[in-house]
Amino acid sequence: MTSPSISSSASSSTSTPYAPAVRESCFRRAVLSPWRGFVLTLIAAVNIGLCVTLTNAIGFLLLGAGVVLLPAGMAVTRALANQSRRLARDWSGVEIPEPYRPRPRFQPGLMGLVERCRWILTDPASWRDLLWTLLDPAIGGALAMIALTLPFYGIYGIVITSLWLTLTHAGFNDWYMFVHVHAGNEPMRWVPAALGAALIPVSAWASPALIRVHARWTRVLLAPTRRAELSRRIEHLTETRADAVDTQAAELRRIERDLHDGAQARLVAMGMNLSAAEALLDEHPEAARTLLAEAREASVKALTELRGLVRGIHPPVLADRGLGDAVRAIALDSPLTTQVSVELPGRLEPAVESAAYFAVCELLANAAKHAHAQRFWADIRHQDGLLRITCTDDGVGGADMERGTGLRGIERRIGTFDGVMALTSPHGGPTAVTLEIPCALSSPKTSTS
Structure with a gap:
């Protein structure tokens, strides 16, 4: 295994464990931007179907069909939304936390489906997901489509220049930017090639920029609201403070147990040995000397255990x-x-x-x-x-x-x-x-x- 390179010098890495897109080279971002635009365009296309599905599911709730359709449609929507969050993080370094409430336990059968629908409809994040499925095809899809097509549009300008005569003789009649490509307009033949050649390096900057804009747009729609953030913050603080109290109580019980079973027992035994040695000192000095040696060993062991206990609480170093x-x-x-x-x-x-x-x-x-x-x-x-x-x-x-x-x-x-x-x-x-x-x-x- 290749060992990781760890230097003692100051690091220039980001302060979060994510944002890998920041470490990508400009060339890699430019090359991958059309593919990323294609993936985001597919997501926008899927969102059209999901928006229709969720809207119909909510409308058919009273008829019963929506009770089955809504949980399934929302499960797919949340999975796609989470995938979009991951892509925004991996491709653009934009972190989008998940705003969903913890999933409770549901009853089996029909009542479980009803409870699941109630949980979905009372979670504000579900309505934000529905808004995302409605708006992403229009705005996010447009950004992704431009990022996808911009480099190829530059190549297209060079191609139609190269094939100008063949295309126009076959009846081709179209515009490339402000140039009308048709028979009889040969003086403008090389303008599309020049425009396309200029567009290709521009797209190398513009397409990655559009992907980053798409990530920020996704964050606007899918990030938790301020109220949701505060609510999650309160829940997190409540949970961590409870954990801190439980951990402290467990630590106190451990210290008490170690003192009772270790150092305290040795100190009691040492006191008994000293009392016995005091009684035997005049008549049986050898036995008293043996007890004193045992007491000294017990004191050394008790001191060692106390030092270990102190290091376990807060090491002196x-x-x-x-x-x-x-x-x-x-x-x-x-x-x-x-x-x-x-x-x-x-x-x-x-x-x-x-x-x-x-x-x-x-x-x-x-x-x-x-x-x-x-x-x-x-x-x-x-x-x-x-x-x-x-x-x-x-x-x-x-x-x-x-x-x-x-x-x-x-x-x-x-x-x-x-x-x-x-x-x-x-x-x-x-x-x-x-x-x-x-x-x-x-x-x-x-x-x-």
Whole structure:
């Protein structure tokens, strides 16, 4: 496997895990724009049928047929809308969040169809999708059609010039821009070729620009409204705060259990040994000496357990040296060959540092335990108000958010700070996890020791 190139210098990449179109060359965008215009034109054509289908389904609800037709038509519409969102992201770097409400559980049979229709009709995103199917063929379809035909129209000008005599003798009578192509207009024969040759480089800029305009137009229609964004924001904050409370409670229970079963038990045993040694000191000094040695060993083990417990709560190196050095420290203890790259000109908030540190710890442990990796790369940097952490391993891949409680835990942990996680893990590897947490940097904290 080719290892990813990770540099410690400042990165010029975007601050989101998406926007791949930004990394495309101008030549690639120009070449692919006609094909992309063709795909978007097909979507606009399909939207015409979907608009008719959904309108009829809503009209036939009272007759019963719409109860079956509406869920099916809306399922296709949402799938096509999500595909359009992905194309806008991949081709133009325009991110369009999905505005749909979570799908509830429905009863089986006819009542389930009625509940599904009620859920669809009460979701504002459904009506925005219907508006998209109505307007996209007219506006989006026109933009896509121009992006598709513009380069070929330039080629067409050169072709009709080359075949002028053949075409006009066969009765061809048409216009190319302002030039009338017909028999008897031979003095204007080379003008279409000149216009077409000039149009081809213009189309190399105009067609990609039209694709970007189409993506922004799609965002206007399919992005969540301000009210929907606020509603989703409230739901997200409620969920993440509840997760934070549950996580904190679980952490307190773990600390209590570790103290009770570990250090506390050893301290109790050490106290009993000291009491017994005190009673035997005069008459049986050898036995007392043995008990004192056991007490000393118990104190060492208790101190070791307490130090381990403290490191599990908040490692001293994290508090003293910051996230970068803390990650380097765990990398030294890892059985994997680990490369850590850090670009943090300041210190993060302690809570953010702690969440990021334990997230990297979990990812490193997963790479060694579950992915059977040999190498691990961690790239940590702060850019545009975001802490961005990218962890990659050369393991077997196949990591799944739905089956991994550890990955879900990481997502919940950083979700408390409005962070997001992106996972790419095809079977056979490699696995790449990107974490992004909105935060600010303070001045670097130096240790006083």
